[in-house]
Amino acid sequence: xxxxxxxxxxxxxxxxxxxxxxxxxxxxxxxxxxxxxxxxxxxxxxxxxxxxxxxxxxxxxxxxxxxxxxxxxxxxxxxxxxxxxxxxxxxxxxxxxxxxxxxxxxxxxxxxxxxxxxxxxxxxxxxxxxxxxxxxxxxxxxxxxxxxxxxxxxxxxxxxxxxxxxxxxxxxxxxxxxxxxxxxxxxxxxxxxxxxxxxxxxxxxxxxxxxxxxxxxxxxxxxxxxxxxxxxxxxxxxxxxxxxxxxxxxxxxxxxxxxxxxxxxxxxxxxxxxxxxxxxxxxxxxxxxxxxxxxxxxxxxxxxxxxxxxxxxxxxxxxxxxxxxxxxxxxxxxxxxxxxxxxxxxxxxxxxxxxxxxxxxxxxxxxxxxxxxxxxxxxxxxxxxxxxxxxxxxxxxxxxxxxxxxxxxxxxxxxxxxxxxxxxxxxxxxxxxxxxxxxxxxxxxxxxxxxxxxxxxxxxxxxxxxxxxxxxxxx
Numbered sequence: 001x002x003x004x005x006x007x008x009x010x011x012x013x014x015x016x017x018x019x020x021x022x023x024x025x026x027x028x029x030x031x032x033x034x035x036x037x038x039x040x041x042x043x044x045x046x047x048x049x050x051x052x053x054x055x056x057x058x059x060x061x062x063x064x065x066x067x068x069x070x071x072x073x074x075x076x077x078x079x080x081x082x083x084x085x086x087x088x089x090x091x092x093x094x095x096x097x098x099x100x101x102x103x104x105x106x107x108x109x110x111x112x113x114x115x116x117x118x119x120x121x122x123x124x125x126x127x128x129x130x131x132x133x134x135x136x137x138x139x140x141x142x143x144x145x146x147x148x149x150x151x152x153x154x155x156x157x158x159x160x161x162x163x164x165x166x167x168x169x170x171x172x173x174x175x176x177x178x179x180x181x182x183x184x185x186x187x188x189x190x191x192x193x194x195x196x197x198x199x200x201x202x203x204x205x206x207x208x209x210x211x212x213x214x215x216x217x218x219x220x221x222x223x224x225x226x227x228x229x230x231x232x233x234x235x236x237x238x239x240x241x242x243x244x245x246x247x248x249x250x251x252x253x254x255x256x257x258x259x260x261x262x263x264x265x266x267x268x269x270x271x272x273x274x275x276x277x278x279x280x281x282x283x284x285x286x287x288x289x290x291x292x293x294x295x296x297x298x299x300x301x302x303x304x305x306x307x308x309x310x311x312x313x314x315x316x317x318x319x320x321x322x323x324x325x326x327x328x329x330x331x332x333x334x335x336x337x338x339x340x341x342x343x344x345x346x347x348x349x350x351x352x353x354x355x356x357x358x359x360x361x362x363x364x365x366x367x368x369x370x371x372x373x374x375x376x377x378x379x380x381x382x383x384x385x386x387x388x389x390x391x392x393x394x395x396x397x398x399x400x401x402x403x404x405x406x407x408x409x410x411x412x413x414x415x416x417x418x419x420x421x422x423x424x425x426x427x428x429x430x431x432x433x434x435x436x437x438x439x440x441x442x443x444x445x446x447x448x449x450x451x452x453x454x455x456x457x458x459x460x461x462x463x464x465x466x467x468x469x470x471x472x473x474x475x
Contacts, residue, residue: 007031008448009076011069011228012438013062013160015083016237017259018043018304020058022065023432024073025439027448032465034432034439037072038065044102044347051102053156055089059163063223070225077446079164079216080233080438082240083156085177085284086137090150090202094166097146100156103135104346111139115196122277127192129183129270129283133296137178141198153202157235164230165214168204171232173239175206176285183270183283207232209239209287210445233441234287238262238294240437241405243287243455244430246463251400253388255418256433257408259301261380263387264294271394279390287441288455293395295387298339300408302376305350310369326370327377328413334375335363339383374413381417388422402426403468405433412471419471427468436462 007028014021022038040061044051062081070076089100101107112134115124121132130136137155141147154162155174162168175181175188180203182189190200207213213230221227234240241256247266256262270283270291284292307318337357344353351372358365358375366372392399402424404415409428419426430436440458443449449457 008443008446009073010439010442010446011066011076011079012233012435012442013065013079013081014237014240014435014438015042015058015062015081015156015160017084020061021435022062022069023435023439024069024076025435025443027439027443027461030461030464032436032440032461034435035072037068040065044104045099047099050107051105052099053087053102055096055100055159059160062160062164063220067224070228074226076226076228078229078231078442080231080442081157081160082233082235082237082434082438083160085155085174085236085238086133086135086140088137088140088153088155089159090144090146091152091154091162091168092150094162097150100159101140101144103140107143108134108139111141111143114142115139118196119192124179125277126272127183127189128179128181129272130177130179131277131280131282131296138180138193138196138198142196147198147202150199150202152204154204155235158204161213161230164216164220166217167214167230169207169213169232170204171235172206172208173234173285173287174236176283177236181285183272186285186289209234209243209441212445231442231445233438236284237434238284238292239286240435240441241433242266242290242292243437243458244433244440244462245403245405246459246468247403248459248463249400251398253391253399253402253424255384255402255404255408256406257299257404257414258406259299259304261297261299261384261408262292262294263297263384263391264292265391265395265397267291267293267395273394276394279394281391281394287437290455293391295390297380297383297387298344299380300411300414302339302344302350302354302380303373305347306354306372306376309349309351323370323373324411324413327373330368330371330374332374332378334366334371334378335361336375336379336382337361337363339379377411377414378417378421381414381421384418385421385423388424399424404428405430407431409469412469415469415471416474419473420475423473425473426471428471429468430462430466436466
């Protein structure tokens with residue numbers, strides 16, 4: 001990067017399953033900074049036919065946030081959008097046929113039966129490389145009665161981009177989570193789609209991170225205050241997060257930790273063995289065609305849902321940092337439970353459902369809340385450690401460090417428990433890995449790192465500007 005160059009500014013729209021943000025990212029020589037300009041709630045909305053996302057509210061929040069970003073930083077050069085994976089909207093013309101369903105809606109089970117009746121899971125894995133998750137897009141589509149009437153399918157970040165620009169495209173990292181992208185050629189598997197009853201015509205053209213999607217529609221440009229391009233980033237939030245993970249060796253693993261914990265390695269070639277399939281390891285695409293070979297572990301969802309239940313019970317807010325401090329002081333000899341137990345995937349009474357899982361395994365859950373939180377954190381950490389051990393065995397790579405990125409990096413108890421249970425040093429941070437990865441892909445596309453800069457050059461800036469917190473294993 002040119003030392004004499006002024007910092008460059010970019011807008012990152014980062015939508016998570018519980019909240020959304022608009023950030024300004026500034027990139028310069030030895031400089032990588034984020035400024036949050038808008039934050040808004042997000043979550044499942046119950047309707048008569050199931051759980052949905054309130055897309056219209058999200059779009060309005062995004063537009064307002066972008067207007068505020070431009071007001072604060074008129075030099076913004078482009079906009080990038082990342083969100084959670086798998087969920088989608090179906091369009092006829094430019095109109096949505098229905099609100100997008102939430103991935104935790106129960107209809108996915110019907111789709112699993114319909115798909116597996118036509119294509120055995122072993123064949124699916126050989127074609128798309130994805131672990132079995134009942135909410136994967138292809139299962140949702142198989143249960144969606146509107147699919148036959150649709151003209152276009154757009155995943156959530158692409159749907160937001162469509163509202164901003166009018167363009168209909170599918171960004172490839174997120175497309176790789178649908179189950180409809182070939183694991184080898186990384187193109188739509190039209191034969192598979194037709195075989196399970198999904199019209200191939202609804203799958204839009206694919207674009208890669210760094211490509212321009214389009215410019216703001218004139219009316220929106222006027223409202224936002226600038227005529228800006230929308231640039232494809234790693235629109236699956238984990239793809240953006242891993243792009244900003246300062247991985248420096250083949251033995252560097254990552255855990256992108258928030259609602260989910262995505263535990264894995266970065267590869268160049270798939271590992272499509274029976275063992276990988278049986279272990280539930282998936283192949284999702286990252287920036288620059290890297291493969292995110294990972295296992296989905298239920299993450300801080302277990303803690304956040306438990307706190308929500310306790311707050312409803314108490315009728316008042318809980319001081320989570322204080323509760324975590326009390327949990328850290330509690331005795332570590334707590335029973336463990338399977339963090340991925342299917343009964344823990346839906347909202348509602350998480351403490352009661354965790355207690356039931358613990359009792360079903362022959363243990364008694366702690367009555368004290370701090371000890372209960374310690375049990376949750378230790379169980380998540382054990383699931384992380386197990387996934388790391390399996391990733392090492394499946395790839396033949398000897399792990400030397402774990403980069404724990406995302407919001408979970410702030411949970412010191414979880415970071416230390418993961419280091420202890422995995423027997424590996426854990427480098428915690430950056431916390432804002434997703435937004436940083438979003439901004440960095442835009443910056444590279446704008447030439448901020450010079451021509452054809454590799455991902456390693458981008459990560460080096462993260463390493464120099466966001467020093468991680470080291471958690472060494474204690475035994």
